[in-house]
Amino acid sequence: MAESGRSNGRHADLSELQAEIAELAERAGRLYGNALQRVSQDDGFQVPDPGVVAGLVQRVTQKLFEQPGKLAEGQQELARNYLQLWYHMVRRLAGEEVEPLIEPERQDKRFADDAWQQNVFFDFLKQSYLLTARWLQQTVKEIEGLDPKTRLQADFYTRQFVDAFAPSNFLATNPRALREAVDSGGESLKRSLANLMGDLERGKGQLAISQTRFAAFTVGENIARSPGKVVYQNDLMQLIQYAPTTATVAKRPLLIVPPWINKFYILDLRPSNSFVRHAVDQGHTVFIVSWVNPDERLSGKGFDSYMQEGPLAALAAIEQATGERETNLVGYCIGGTLSAATLAYMAATGDQRVASATLLTSLTDFREAGELQVFVDDEQLELLDKHMHRKGYLESRHMAQVFNMMRDNDLIWSYVVNNYLLGREPPAFDLLYWNADATRMPAMMHSFYLRKMYKENKLIEPGGIELLGVPIDLRKVEVPAYFLSTREDHIAPWRCTYTATQLFSGPRKFVLAMSGHIAGVVNPPGGNKYGYWTNAQLPPAPDAWLENATQHAGSWWTDWYGWLRTYAGGEVPARQPGDGRLAPIEGAPGSYVLVMAQD
Secondary structure (H helix, E strand, O other): OHHHHHHHHHHHHHHHHHHHHHHHHHHHHHHHHHHHHHHHHOOOOOOOOHHHHHHHHHHHHHHHHOOHHHHHHHHHHHHHHHHHHHHHHHHHHOOOOOOOOOOOOOOOOOOOOOHHHHOHHHHHHHHHHHHHHHHHHHHHHOOOOOOHHHHHHHHHHHHHHHHHOOHHHOHHHOHHHHHHHHHOOOHHHHHHHHHHHHHHHHOOOOOOOOOOOHHHOOEOOOEOOOOEEEEEEOOOEEEEEEOOOOOEEEOOOEEEEOOOOOOHHHHOOOHHHOHHHHHHHOOOOEEEEEEOOOOHHHOOOOHHHHHHHHHHHHHHHHHHHHOOOOEEEEEEOHHHHHHHHHHHHHHHHOOOOEEEEEEEOOOOOOOOOHHHHHHOOHHHHHHHHHHHHHHOEEOHHHHHHHHHHHOHHHHHHHHHHHHHHOOOOOOOOHHHHHHHOOOOEEHHHHHHHHHHHHHOOOOOOOOOEEEOOEEEOHHHOOOOEEEEEEOOOOOOOHHHHOOHHHHOOOOEEEEEEOOOOOOOOOOOHHHOOOOEEEOOOOOOOHHHHHHOOEEEOOOHHHHHHHHHHOOOOOEEEOOOOOOOOOOOOEEOOOOHHHOOOOO
16 A cells, blocks of 8 residues: 555646646747747847857957967966965865965855855865956956057956856756755745746846845835825926925925936835935925836937936926926936036026026936946947837847846846745835836937937037037036035945036035945935045046045935035925816826836
């Protein structure tokens, strides 16, 4: 009887395995069909373009071989390091205590598992990888005769290469993944395959790595939930007015212009870290622009369309909603770049409706605009223009790929390990849900922005850019301005954003916050997470500013509210959405933000 029971169990296991294999085959067939359909509908456009990268590698390799002495010297050094590492490992196997030849950076989480230190094989694997990565990156850095753009690209793609081939990224050389597979009896491998298939299905045949549990969040329910109403809309945006939480409010309303590369609710994730909610609680009538997620119908919308139908239309709507002609303006990231350009346009046309301006991590000078410049040259822009001309827009997945590559270990490889090696679900993280809720870029706007600003850096030139036929000049902007940058910003490097303090002509204040492009901005006072620096002087050189700056604990929000109070214009009874001449259209967060890009 016992033998019969074991036999029945084996048959049950076999039937279950056969069913799983059949389901896997069916899903794989659907994925193959989706991939074929995508190829038939696509023009082969990729970011980065393989041909561009191959050409770069050829140019860099040619330069390297023109310097055989340096190459030979580097190879000899690498060989000596390998021999020394081998000697260290032999001593360890003999039971000696040996100091490591090389160690990962403190912030490198890839080798946190104890086995990377305690197991001789994995320690050898880790150190040999780190030695090789250091040698390759240093060799590329020391190549002579490369122009600055080629050097930036070479450094960037070398980092991508060495990060991709880290032993932690592969099942056979990741001790934690191997241990998980053994301890779970192979269940982790089944989960890994299921996660991989799920992400391929979500990407319709292309891998769309899950960085969070998407089912854990619903826009308007547990994120982007601050009460308010949409009081105005046009083709490009909805304008949300938030309900007050104080009996009186500042006379001048507050208009926030967020980036359209992602959605506005980065500033309204949860009540505890919502910039919007906090500003409302401080007694401001807050309006925010919620940009549309564009499709091919909006391909002809240019940068000046975003100005005309964005901040300028919002200012007119706010006057109708509140009766106030003057507004305090806040722009974030590309929304701040647009705000700066809008202020210059308003200066040129005599429009004085903005009482103060706050620019959060916003570029106006693109000379050293970080690693995004890797993707902006004539060859790549021509490929991009052809693709966008055919589609009418740039798909959200391409923008997401660019930003993920800029922090590849954090936003790509850590999830490859978690999802596809360990077989785990990513954690429920509101910030990464927002990060994945990406948007498209209209063809005309995006082409103008990349060419005129990133490539040609025309915004800082007087008359270098025309908007609605009007030449603009940032030096004509006399509006009081508060500039907030973040020290570890990889998208808008703070030394580059500092230039705006030398361009604007009115009263100016520059504040440097700790952390990066998102965490440094969304830093509520209650968290006491990151501090900031201030300096009343604005010398031409950013490092001279920092050298004499004063460091403060706590959030920059507190400093900003003190500055903004000067431009509040007094107090008035709190305003409810719909009190003025604009009837509410729908409840916040509106319908535009709910449109997801189906790329």
